[in-house]
Amino acid sequence: MIARQxxxxxxxxxxxxxxxxxxxxxxxxxxxxxxxxxxxxxxPAPGQPNAPYRSTTQYFGETFTLLMGLTCLMAAxxxxxxxxxxxxxxxxxxxxxxxxxxxxxxxxxxxxxxxxTLGLAAFNLLxxxxxxxxxxxxxxxxxxxxxxxxxxxxWVLFAVSWGAAACIGxxxxxxxxxxxxxxxxxxxxxxxxxxxxxxxxxLAYVTCEAxxxxxxxxxxxxxxxxxxxxxxxL
Amino acid sequence: MIEPTAEPAVEARGLTKRxxxxxxxxxxxxxxxxxxxxxxxxxNGAGKSTTIRMLMGLLPMNGGDATVMGIDVRQRPEAVRxxxxxxxxxHLIYRWMRVKEVLWFCRQLHEAWNESLAxxxxxxxxxxxxxxxxxxxxxxxxxxxxxIALAPEPELLILDEPMAGLxxxxxxxxxxxxxxxxxxxxxxxxxxTHMLGDIQRLADxxxxxxxxxxxxxxxxxxxxxRTKRVRLALERDELPAELPQGVIRTWRNRRECVLTIxxxxxxKVQHLEDAAQVRVVEVLDVGLEDIFKDYIKGQREAI
Numbered sequence: 001m002i003a004r005q006x007x008x009x010x011x012x013x014x015x016x017x018x019x020x021x022x023x024x025x026x027x028x029x030x031x032x033x034x035x036x037x038x039x040x041x042x043x044p045a046p047g048q049p050n051a052p053y054r055s056t057t058q059y060f061g062e063t064f065t066l067l068m069g070l071t072c073l074m075a076a077x078x079x080x081x082x083x084x085x086x087x088x089x090x091x092x093x094x095x096x097x098x099x100x101x102x103x104x105x106x107x108x109x110x111x112x113x114x115x116x117t118l119g120l121a122a123f124n125l126l127x128x129x130x131x132x133x134x135x136x137x138x139x140x141x142x143x144x145x146x147x148x149x150x151x152x153x154x155w156v157l158f159a160v161s162w163g164a165a166a167c168i169g170x171x172x173x174x175x176x177x178x179x180x181x182x183x184x185x186x187x188x189x190x191x192x193x194x195x196x197x198x199x200x201x202x203l204a205y206v207t208c209e210a211x212x213x214x215x216x217x218x219x220x221x222x223x224x225x226x227x228x229x230x231x232x233x234l
Numbered sequence: 235m236i237e238p239t240a241e242p243a244v245e246a247r248g249l250t251k252r253x254x255x256x257x258x259x260x261x262x263x264x265x266x267x268x269x270x271x272x273x274x275x276x277x278n279g280a281g282k283s284t285t286i287r288m289l290m291g292l293l294p295m296n297g298g299d300a301t302v303m304g305i306d307v308r309q310r311p312e313a314v315r316x317x318x319x320x321x322x323x324x325h326l327i328y329r330w331m332r333v334k335e336v337l338w339f340c341r342q343l344h345e346a347w348n349e350s351l352a353x354x355x356x357x358x359x360x361x362x363x364x365x366x367x368x369x370x371x372x373x374x375x376x377x378x379x380x381x382i383a384l385a386p387e388p389e390l391l392i393l394d395e396p397m398a399g400l401x402x403x404x405x406x407x408x409x410x411x412x413x414x415x416x417x418x419x420x421x422x423x424x425x426x427t428h429m430l431g432d433i434q435r436l437a438d439x440x441x442x443x444x445x446x447x448x449x450x451x452x453x454x455x456x457x458x459x460r461t462k463r464v465r466l467a468l469e470r471d472e473l474p475a476e477l478p479q480g481v482i483r484t485w486r487n488r489r490e491c492v493l494t495i496x497x498x499x500x501x502k503v504q505h506l507e508d509a510a511q512v513r514v515v516e517v518l519d520v521g522l523e524d525i526f527k528d529y530i531k532g533q534r535e536a537i
């Protein structure tokens with residue numbers, strides 16, 4: 001019975017978040033299109049003496065690494081939307097008087113949101129991997145560290161947005177929190193890769209990443225507890 | 235007369251809820267027998283919905299305890315929701331879903347679901363599965379909410395002002411469906427509404443709540459037969475010093491006075507007739523709507 005309920009709840013939660021996924025793919029298509037236009041119409045061809053890129057593989061590899069920024073933004077939106085969308089439109093109240101337990105409802109929201117975030121990150125990684133597998137070049141260590149930092153940032157953004165959205169009542173305030181969090185986390189990721197790792201080596205870098213993962217876990221747990229205790233809006 | 239059964243459908247003892255310093259429901263005792271229709275009436279803000287939400291386990295209670303179909307609400311609120319069909323006043327069904335998706339979704343969440351009943355009701359209400367919930371009118375939304383409540387074939391149906399704002403035709407259709415589809419096989423209805431005519435027609439027992447306190451709780455037939463209005467002609471501009479027990483409201487206009495008396499019998503009328511300078515003009519039967527108004531106004535005027 002619980003499996004059947006979970007299936008239905010997950011279906012509903014995936015549908016609740018579907019617009020964010022559509023935005024992501026539109027954003028990815030725009031970024032890729034812009035990258036193609038810039039490469040072939042504006043920049044000198046790769047390999048030429050004044051060209052900033054050695055090869056098209058490197059150019060698209062870095063473009064898709066930048067796409068991780070959009071993945072991070074979507075992770076933040078998925079976190080906030082999973083925790084608050086049904087509370088804001090009050091459909092939470094409909095679910096409250098149906099049989100599934102509050103615990104199962106929250107678990108489904110979390111699983112759907114996290115699953116979609118992982119799906120987007122996997123899609124992004126696939127694009128990077130495909131680019132390098134087709135081309136004649138391997139990603140640099142710096143680039144790999146960058147991807148890793150972005151993945152951690154996506155996790156923290158998802159978790160902190162989930163926690164914030166569970167605690168904050170107003171959708172405007174939630175949007176403001178995400179608006180502040182997103183550039184902050186991206187900046188932290190760049191600092192992590194470029195400064196911490198470059199200057200202080202692996203240990204400092206890994207410590208910082210671990211702290212971010214820990215922060216995400218705490219935010220996720222806090223959001224879950226608050227959402228469990230929050231009275232429904234019926 | 236309703237025979238008390240061993241296990242009531244709903245039993246609450248000292249049910250209390252506070253919102254900050256405001257007492258929403260204060261020590262409410264309630265017993266609803268299985269297989270009966272209970273009408274729960276009260277003015278806006280009296281505590282009807284709060285009581286229902288506590289009984290459904292949707293709102294934690296500050297005091298007292300309650301069982302619904304023998305299940306302790308505090309201990310097992312989810313088990314209560316499994317055996318109760320609930321139609322709230324506001325139908326907050328997912329607006330982006332289609333009707334068929336809502337019904338599929340609800341079917342997956344319920345252990346028992348009578349699919350043929352759901353289809354039959356959809357046909358009866360001319361509710362198309364392809365229609366999006368956001369495109370349904372208020373009346374159609376209420377009908378969809380009713381299908382969701384009836385299809386799991388619950389033992390208890392709680393209706394919390396589900397027909398507020400609906401036109402009389404849809405209201406009639408709604409009530410007929412409830413009666414035809416639900417009132418078979420000794421199931422119980424807990425019906426909160428402002429439509430007192432519906433309560434008088436359908437309910438076996440009634441509860442009148444005001445300011446979180448239950449003023450009356452008993453059989454509708456008893457309440458109607460034992461509550462009377464007594465019209466008096468006064469010889470002076472004052473009421474008799476001693477009024478009989480059970481006067482719930484006094485209305486006076488110079489030398490005419492109307493008393494609404496509960497548990498009114500010939501002794502009480504005689505008591506009035508014996509009073510000096512008072513003449514009983516007539517004793518009138520009262521409908522549920524007037525009884526309700528007199529209870530509430532009597533309470534307000536007493537303050």
